[in-house]
Amino acid sequence: MYDRMQTITKGEIELLHNASMNILKNTGVTFNEPEALELFRQNGFKVEGKTVYFEEEKLLKAVEDAPSRFKIEARSPEKSLYIGEDDWVFVPTYGAPFIMDKNGNQRPGTMEDYANICKLVHTSEHINMNGFKHIEPSNVVEGTAYLEMLFANITLCDKPFMGSTDTIQSAKDTMEMIAIAFGGRETIKDKVVTIGLINPLSPLQFAEEMAGSIIEYARNGQALVILNMIMGGTSGPVSLPGLFALMNAEILAGLTLAQIVNPGTPVIYGTTSCPTNMQTGAATIGSPETWIINSVTTQMARYYKLPCRTGGSLTDSHVPDAQALAEGALSLSTSVRNGANFILHSCGMMGTFIGNNLEKWIIDEELCGMIRRMLTPIDITMESINVDSIKKVGIGGNYLMDPDTVKNCRTAFYKTSLYNKKDHSSWKKTGAKTIDEIASEQLVKRLAEYERPEIDPEVEIALADFITHRKQNM
Amino acid sequence: MYDRMQTITKGEIELLHNASMNILKNTGVTFNEPEALELFRQNGFKVEGKTVYFEEEKLLKAVEDAPSRFKIEARSPEKSLYIGEDDWVFVPTYGAPFIMDKNGNQRPGTMEDYANICKLVHTSEHINMNGFKHIEPSNVVEGTAYLEMLFANITLCDKPFMGSTDTIQSAKDTMEMIAIAFGGRETIKDKVVTIGLINPLSPLQFAEEMAGSIIEYARNGQALVILNMIMGGTSGPVSLPGLFALMNAEILAGLTLAQIVNPGTPVIYGTTSCPTNMQTGAATIGSPETWIINSVTTQMARYYKLPCRTGGSLTDSHVPDAQALAEGALSLSTSVRNGANFILHSCGMMGTFIGNNLEKWIIDEELCGMIRRMLTPIDITMESINVDSIKKVGIGGNYLMDPDTVKNCRTAFYKTSLYNKKDHSSWKKTGAKTIDEIASEQLVKRLAEYERPEIDPEVEIALADFITHRKQNM
Numbered sequence: 001m002y003d004r005m006q007t008i009t010k011g012e013i014e015l016l017h018n019a020s021m022n023i024l025k026n027t028g029v030t031f032n033e034p035e036a037l038e039l040f041r042q043n044g045f046k047v048e049g050k051t052v053y054f055e056e057e058k059l060l061k062a063v064e065d066a067p068s069r070f071k072i073e074a075r076s077p078e079k080s081l082y083i084g085e086d087d088w089v090f091v092p093t094y095g096a097p098f099i100m101d102k103n104g105n106q107r108p109g110t111m112e113d114y115a116n117i118c119k120l121v122h123t124s125e126h127i128n129m130n131g132f133k134h135i136e137p138s139n140v141v142e143g144t145a146y147l148e149m150l151f152a153n154i155t156l157c158d159k160p161f162m163g164s165t166d167t168i169q170s171a172k173d174t175m176e177m178i179a180i181a182f183g184g185r186e187t188i189k190d191k192v193v194t195i196g197l198i199n200p201l202s203p204l205q206f207a208e209e210m211a212g213s214i215i216e217y218a219r220n221g222q223a224l225v226i227l228n229m230i231m232g233g234t235s236g237p238v239s240l241p242g243l244f245a246l247m248n249a250e251i252l253a254g255l256t257l258a259q260i261v262n263p264g265t266p267v268i269y270g271t272t273s274c275p276t277n278m279q280t281g282a283a284t285i286g287s288p289e290t291w292i293i294n295s296v297t298t299q300m301a302r303y304y305k306l307p308c309r310t311g312g313s314l315t316d317s318h319v320p321d322a323q324a325l326a327e328g329a330l331s332l333s334t335s336v337r338n339g340a341n342f343i344l345h346s347c348g349m350m351g352t353f354i355g356n357n358l359e360k361w362i363i364d365e366e367l368c369g370m371i372r373r374m375l376t377p378i379d380i381t382m383e384s385i386n387v388d389s390i391k392k393v394g395i396g397g398n399y400l401m402d403p404d405t406v407k408n409c410r411t412a413f414y415k416t417s418l419y420n421k422k423d424h425s426s427w428k429k430t431g432a433k434t435i436d437e438i439a440s441e442q443l444v445k446r447l448a449e450y451e452r453p454e455i456d457p458e459v460e461i462a463l464a465d466f467i468t469h470r471k472q473n474m
Numbered sequence: 475m476y477d478r479m480q481t482i483t484k485g486e487i488e489l490l491h492n493a494s495m496n497i498l499k500n501t502g503v504t505f506n507e508p509e510a511l512e513l514f515r516q517n518g519f520k521v522e523g524k525t526v527y528f529e530e531e532k533l534l535k536a537v538e539d540a541p542s543r544f545k546i547e548a549r550s551p552e553k554s555l556y557i558g559e560d561d562w563v564f565v566p567t568y569g570a571p572f573i574m575d576k577n578g579n580q581r582p583g584t585m586e587d588y589a590n591i592c593k594l595v596h597t598s599e600h601i602n603m604n605g606f607k608h609i610e611p612s613n614v615v616e617g618t619a620y621l622e623m624l625f626a627n628i629t630l631c632d633k634p635f636m637g638s639t640d641t642i643q644s645a646k647d648t649m650e651m652i653a654i655a656f657g658g659r660e661t662i663k664d665k666v667v668t669i670g671l672i673n674p675l676s677p678l679q680f681a682e683e684m685a686g687s688i689i690e691y692a693r694n695g696q697a698l699v700i701l702n703m704i705m706g707g708t709s710g711p712v713s714l715p716g717l718f719a720l721m722n723a724e725i726l727a728g729l730t731l732a733q734i735v736n737p738g739t740p741v742i743y744g745t746t747s748c749p750t751n752m753q754t755g756a757a758t759i760g761s762p763e764t765w766i767i768n769s770v771t772t773q774m775a776r777y778y779k780l781p782c783r784t785g786g787s788l789t790d791s792h793v794p795d796a797q798a799l800a801e802g803a804l805s806l807s808t809s810v811r812n813g814a815n816f817i818l819h820s821c822g823m824m825g826t827f828i829g830n831n832l833e834k835w836i837i838d839e840e841l842c843g844m845i846r847r848m849l850t851p852i853d854i855t856m857e858s859i860n861v862d863s864i865k866k867v868g869i870g871g872n873y874l875m876d877p878d879t880v881k882n883c884r885t886a887f888y889k890t891s892l893y894n895k896k897d898h899s900s901w902k903k904t905g906a907k908t909i910d911e912i913a914s915e916q917l918v919k920r921l922a923e924y925e926r927p928e929i930d931p932e933v934e935i936a937l938a939d940f941i942t943h944r945k946q947n948m
Contacts, residue, residue, distance in 0.1 A: 001769075015859060019856075022865070030869050104906050203867060203871060204869040232886070232887070234872060235873065237864060237873055241852065280897065292852065322795060322909050322910060325799045327893070336478060338476065338478075363797070380489060391497060391501045393677060395678040396675075399708055409707055412706070412707065420790055421756070435797040
C-alpha cells in the first residue's frame with residue numbers, strides 16, 4: 001500500500017548497522033558488572049577495564065540465536081501470549097514515580113494504587129499483559145517494594161507479567177517467585193513466564209543492576225526487553241540517523257550478553273528515545289520525532305528478525321486532555337501499524353513518564369481496542385459485497401430492514417461505552433460529561449466489581465512465606 | 475514497509491469495481507435535474523425517467539479523462555497548491571450548523587464567527603486552503619448567506635478556497651465572483667481557483683442542486699470533490715465491502731457527469747461514510763470502521779488514479795477533550811499516511827459534524843503540522859549519521875556541546891507553543907492549564923494580531939457591488 005511514512009531501505013539500514021559496528025568495535029560499551037565482563041572475556045571478546053569491544057561476526061551470531069517470536073505463559077494457560085512477527089501485546093505502564101489525578105495533581109503512589117492497576121489489567125478486554133512498577137509505592141519499605149509488587153502481579157491478575165530488574169537481588173528474587181508460581185526452578189528454565197526490562201545508560205553503558213539482570217534472566221530462560229531512552233541532543237546525537245546508530249549499538253551489545261549466557265534467550269529490541277527540549281533540557285516524548293523513531297525502530301528490529309518494543313500512548317501532558325490523546329494516539333498507532341510487538345506504556349502513562357493516571361488508563365485502553373479493530377482485515381468477497389442486496393434496496397431505499405443488517409447489526413461495528421456516541425441533546429441531558437469524567441465513574445464501578453482470580457492456596461502461602469523470609473534477611 | 479493496516483489487493487478492488495458496475499448498469503443512479511438527464515441522453519447513456527444507467531466503457535473513459543493531480547491557484551500566487559498523487563492539502567471545516575464553546579455549548583454562528591475562521595486560515599502555518607460554510611451564519615439572510623461567505627473567503631484570506639454548491643444559483647454566483655476576483659470569465663476557464671463539494675444522496679441519488687452544481691463547476695473549469703456520507707446499516711449496507719461497492723458507484727456516477735460536461739475536470743474521489751449507531755440511528759464518525767473506510771477509500775482512488783479526500787480530525791465528542799483528539803488523530807493520520815490528497819475537516823469540527831469549535835481548531839491545526847513533520851523523510855547518510863562524532867563523545871559523554879548539536883539544536887526538532895512541554899513543576903507554577911485553556915488564550919491573541927491581506931480595491935468594490943445587485947434581484 002502507498003504510505004507516506006518513510007520506508008527505510010535495506011541500504012540505509014546497512015549504513016546504520018555498519019555505523020553501529022564501527023562504534024561497538026572501536027569505542028566499545030561499558031558494563032559495570034564483573035560477571036558480565038568475565039563472561040565476555042571467556043567468550044573471546046576483547047575487554048579493557050570495564051569496556052567490551054565487539055566483532056561483527058560474534059554479534060551477528062548472537063542476533064541469529066535470538067528468536068523472532070516466543071511464547072510467554074500465563075498462570076491461566078488460555079491467557080498465554082505470543083510476542084514477535086505478526087503477534088503483538090499491549091502492556092500498561094512501567095516505572096512511573098507518581099500517581100496523578102485527572103486535574104494533574106501528583107501524589108506518591110501506594111500499594112493500593114498498584115493493586116488497582118493490576119485489577120484493571122486483570123479485567124481488561126484489550127490489555128493482555130501486565131507491566132511492573134506502575135507507580136513507586138510509598139507505603140512499603142522502598143528496598144523490598146518489588147516483592148510486594150511481584151506478589152500483586154502474580155495473585156491479582158492471571159495474565160503474563162513483567163518482573164523486577166531494579167537490583168541484581170530483585171532479579172534473583174523474581175526468579176524465585178516465578179519458580180514458586182510456575183512449578184519450580186527447573187520448569188521455568190523451559191518456559192518464558194516473565195520479561196525483565198533492561199535500560200542501557202546512554203551513551204554506551206550498562207549499570208551493574210542492568211548487566212546483572214540480563215545474566216539472571218537469561219540464565220533462567222526468561223525474556224528481556226532491552227530499550228534505551230536516548231535523548232537526542234544530550235545523551236545522544238541531535239541528528240536522528242546518528243541517534244539510530246547509537247541506539248542500535250547499545251541494544252545489540254545487551255542482546256549479545258544475553259545470548260552468551262544462554263543462546264536462544266528471547267530479547268525484544270526496543271527504544272523510547274526522544275528529542276531533548278533544548279530550552280529546558282527535558283525529554284519530549286510526545287513529538288513527531290518520537291513517532292519517526294517508533295517507525296524506524298520497528299523497521300530495524302525486523303531487519304534483525306527480532307521482536308520489537310516501541311512507544312505506547314506517550315505524552316508530555318500532565319492531564320488526560322486533548323493533547324494527551326493526540327500525542328498518545330499518534331505514538332500508539334504508529335508503533336502498532338508499523339509492526340511493534342511489545343507495546344509498553346499502552347495506557348495510563350502521563351507527564352513524560354512522571355505519573356500514572358487511571359482515567360487516562362481506561363481512555364488509552366479503549367484506544368488499544370479501537371486500533372486492534374482498525375487493523376483487523378475485512379473479508380472482501382462476492383458474498384461480503386452482496387451486490388444483490390444493494391440492487392434490491394435500490395435507489396433511495398433504506399438498509400435498516402435488509403436481512404444482512406438485521407443479522408449483523410449487533411456485531412458489525414465496534415462498540416464503546418466510554419467514548420461518547422450520544423447526540424448533542426442526549427449528551428446535554430445526561431450531564432454533558434467529558435470523557436475523563438465518564439472514565440472516573442467507570443473506574444469506580446470496575447474496581448468495585450473486580451473479582452480476584454483463583455490461585456492454589458499453597459502457592460500463595462509459599463509466595464508470602466518467601467517474601468517474609470526475604471525481608472527478614474535483607 | 476511492513477504495515478498491519480490491510481492492503482486491498484488488485485483482485486479485491488476489481489471485485490468492488492465489478493460490483494459497482496453491476497449496480498450502475500442494472501440499478502442506475504437518479505439525477506433530479508433535467509439538464510443532467512439531457513446531457514446523459516445526448517452522450518448516449520440510457521435514461522429512464524430520472525434514472526441513468528452506465529456502461530463500463532463510458533465510465534472508464536470518464537475516469538481516464540479526470541486528472542490524477544491538478545493545481546489550484548490562490549489570490550497570492552505563492553499560496554497556490556497542487557492536489558493529487560504525492561501532494562496533499564489540509565482544509566478546515568465545511569457545513570457545521572453551529573459554533574460551539576469549549577464546554578460543549580452550542581449557539582447559532584454569526585458572520586463574525588465565519589470571519590474569524592477565515593482569519594485563522596489566513597494566518598495558519600499548517601492549513602493551506604480554506605473550506606466553506608464553516609458555520610451557518612444566523613445574522614444574515616439565509617438564502618444569500620453564501621454571498622457573504624464567499625466575500626469573506628476571497629477578501630479575508632489569500633489562500634485557495636472552496637465555493638458554494640448550496641443551490642444551482644449559488645454555484646453560478648460562485649463562478650461570477652471568482653471571475654471578478656481572478657480576471658474574468660474566460661480566464662477562470664483555464665485555471666482552477668475553487669472546488670465545489672458534491673454530496674450524493676445515498677443510496678444512488680443526486681439532488682437537483684448537486685447535479686446542477688456539477689454542471690456549473692465543470693463548465694467553468696473548476697474542480698469538484700464528490701463525497702458521499704453513506705451510513706452503514708441505514709443509507710448503505712452494514713457490511714463494509716458492500717458499502718464500498720455502493721460508495722464507489724455513486725462517486726463514479728457523479729464523476730462521469732462532470733467529464734461529459736467538460737473532459738478533464740478535476741474530480742476528487744471522496745467519502746465520509748461511517749457506521750450507523752444501531753441504538754440511536756445516528757452516524758458514528760469517530761470509530762475504527764471510519765478509519766478502515768479512510769484507508770480503503772485512498773486505495774480505491776489510487777486504483778482509478780484520482781486525487782482522494784478522506785476524513786480529517788473527525789469525532790463524536792462535543793468538547794475538545796481526550797476523546798476528540800484520540801478519534802481525530804487516528805482519522806487524520808490514517809488519511810494522510812495512506813495517501814489522501816484533500817483532507818477536509820482537518821480542524822475544528824466536532825460532535826459528528828454538528829459544530830465548529832475554535833479551541834479544537836487550533837489543537838487540530840498543530841496536529842496537522844506534527845503529522846506533516848512525521849511524514850517528512852529523514853536523510854540517512856554517512857554524513858547525517860556522523861559516526862566520528864559518536865565515537866568522539868564516547869562512553870558516558872554528553873552531546874550538548876557537540877558541534878552538530880550546537881549547529882542544529884534550534885531546528886532539529888518540531889517546536890510547539892500550544893502543546894505543553896513544561897515539566898510538572900513549571901506547568902503547575904504557570905497555572906496548570908489544559909490544552910483547551912491555552913488554546914483559548916492563543917486564539918484571542920491570534921485574532922487580535924490578524925492583518926487583512928491586500929486586495930485590489932477595484933476588485934473588492936466589484937465583488938461588493940455584485941453582492942448588492944444579486945440580493946436586490948433574488
